[in-house]
Structure formats: structure tokens, C-alpha cells
Amino acid sequence: VGLDQDLMQKNLSCATIGEAQKNMYVFTGIFLLINIFFLSVGALLYLYAEKNGISVPLDATSGLPRTDLLFPEIAFNHLSLIPAIIFLLGLTAATFATTDSALTALTTSFCVDFLNMDKQTEPDNGKSVRTRHMVHIGFSLLMLVVIMIIYWMNNDSVVSLIFKIAAFTYGPLLGLYAFGLFVKTKTVKNNWVPLICVLAPTITFLISAYSAELFGNYQFAEELIIINGGLTFLGLFIISKPATGTTRF
Structure with a gap:
């Protein structure tokens, strides 16, 4: 837990060590409950698929079962319109919740560790702001490329x-x-x-x-x-x- 960038950022926002420790205990408990909830939802999803004779979709490239496609298969092809919309909204929200923090961490790390922006006398001048924006856009494009490569090369x-x-x-x-x-x-x-x-x-x-x-x-x-x-x-x-x-x- 302590190695995760997002969790460390939450701890660094605490004023004292006691508050950081309390944050760790509380967040660990909440995180455990959330994981149990999502694991239960995943298990129920497979039970629903088995009960209704829904097979796991096959990968278009390898022809092997692709478990990632089971959720959208059920949402779009076996449920009504409202669950499909909720699925899209939930997927979009989850994607933005994880991607924005990762991009922020990458941008901050690159600007501080490689460009030494933390040592500039005027870090908020126009040139520095434009540089940070370009770094952020660059990492966004890089992440898009990585996602596409993983999509085409990964069969699991x-x-x-x-x-x-x-x-x-x-x-x-x-x-x-x-x-x-x-x-x-x-x-x-x-x-x-x-x-x-x-x-x-x-x-x-x-x-x-x-x-x-x-x-x-x-x-x-x-x-x-x-x-x-x-x-x-x-x-x-x-x-x-x-x-x-x-x-x-």
C-alpha cells in the first residue's frame, strides 16, 4: 500500500504523522470493503452468464475466450438500454479516476526529476506552464499508444x-x-x-x-x-x- 503513488499523495496531504496513520487505517478498511464488493459483483456476473447460457466472448485475433469482454457483452446485448448507459458512465468514470492521477504523477515526476522545474525561480511563468502542458499531452499520447499496443498484442x-x-x-x-x-x-x-x-x-x-x-x-x-x-x-x-x-x- 505504501508503495502506491496515489496513496502516498493522500498521506502527504496529512498535517501530522498521526493523521497519516489514521488515514492509512481508514483507507485500508474502505479499500477492503470496495474490493469485496467488486469481487462479489464479478462473481455474480459469471453466475448470471452461466444461468442464462451466455458464453465468454472470443478474442478476435486469437480466438481464445476474453473475460474482459463478458461485462460489455452482457450490458449491451443481454440487458436493456439503461444498464448499458450506466455501464458506459461507470467505465468512463473509473477510467478518468485512474488515468488523471497517473498522468499527473508522470508529469510531475518528469518536470521535477528531469527538467528540474522545482529549482526554477519563477516556476509559474508562461514558458514553464507551456512546458508542463506539453509534457502532460506527451504522456497522454504515450499512454494511448501503450494502450493500443497492449490491446493488439495481449490475448489474456x-x-x-x-x-x-x-x-x-x-x-x-x-x-x-x-x-x-x-x-x-x-x-x-x-x-x-x-x-x-x-x-x-x-x-x-x-x-x-x-x-x-x-x-x-x-x-x-x-x-x-x-x-x-x-x-x-x-x-x-x-x-x-x-x-x-x-x-x-
Whole structure:
């Protein structure tokens, strides 16, 4: 939870540590209830499809079942007009709710980390504002291209794809977070950290690609993120050194 950009932004808006902790507890409870609700809705959707003889639509390219298409299939072809409109509105609202925060985070990170706009004496002048707008538009177009590529290349559900990508991208974050949280007596050599964060996902990918040959036809799935995070943690521990008073976390 603490690694998520949007959640961290919510915590940073709190005035004190106590308020941030309260925010984490409250949000975790709400988030749990929301997930249970949506999981229940998904289960009911499949029960409705099975009861009414509605099969999962096939992917136009691969011919394989595409579970992402079941919801729109039911909404547009097996329900009345009102549920279809509600489906479109809900899908649009959910898309904007997640996309705008991601675009804002990408724009802010690029402008601060790469363009050093936070160090400008007049960050709100016309040139800087135009630059931020162009960066925002650029990331919007890039996201559109990525979405189209994923749509044409992915034959599985979007949720499965997200978990696959997260196994490689969030693994180093998990390892870094765990090392900083649990290892209090050591510090790392900063120049080696990027190498570890690239090497760990690479090894994880190789393990995933050759898991059938190495582990008797066993195929890794969601547990790849644990392997990735563990390799990152191990790599950080190897390159670490005893912490002093000035380097202790």
C-alpha cells in the first residue's frame, strides 16, 4: 500500500504523522470493503452468464475466450438500454479516476526529476506552464499508444496482464521497501542500487521463462513478485555495509 503513488499523495496531504496513520487505517478498511464488493459483483456476473447460457466472448485475433469482454457483452446485448448507459458512465468514470492521477504523477515526476522545474525561480511563468502542458499531452499520447499496443498484442485478460507486469515492476520496489523497513544496521552503496533493481527482474524473467525445464513443468504466476522482491532484497543485502550514525535509516 505504501508503495502506491496515489496513496502516498493522500498521506502527504496529512498535517501530522498521526493523521497519516489514521488515514492509512481508514483507507485500508474502505479499500477492503470496495474490493469485496467488486469481487462479489464479478462473481455474480459469471453466475448470471452461466444461468442464462451466455458464453465468454472470443478474442478476435486469437480466438481464445476474453473475460474482459463478458461485462460489455452482457450490458449491451443481454440487458436493456439503461444498464448499458450506466455501464458506459461507470467505465468512463473509473477510467478518468485512474488515468488523471497517473498522468499527473508522470508529469510531475518528469518536470521535477528531469527538467528540474522545482529549482526554477519563477516556476509559474508562461514558458514553464507551456512546458508542463506539453509534457502532460506527451504522456497522454504515450499512454494511448501503450494502450493500443497492449490491446493488439495481449490475448489474456487485462487483470492478468497487470499482475504479470506488476511482478516485474513492483518487485524491486518491494525489495527496496522491505530492506529500508527491516534492515536498520546497514546501508547500501547507492551506485549499485540501479544495477540490482535491473538485475533482479531480469533473473525473475529468466526463471519464469525456463521454469518448466527447471522445476518439473511448474509455471510461476503471481508468486513472481515475491521472487523478484526477494532477489532485490538479497542483492541489496550483498552490496550493503554497516551503517554509521550519519547513514543509519
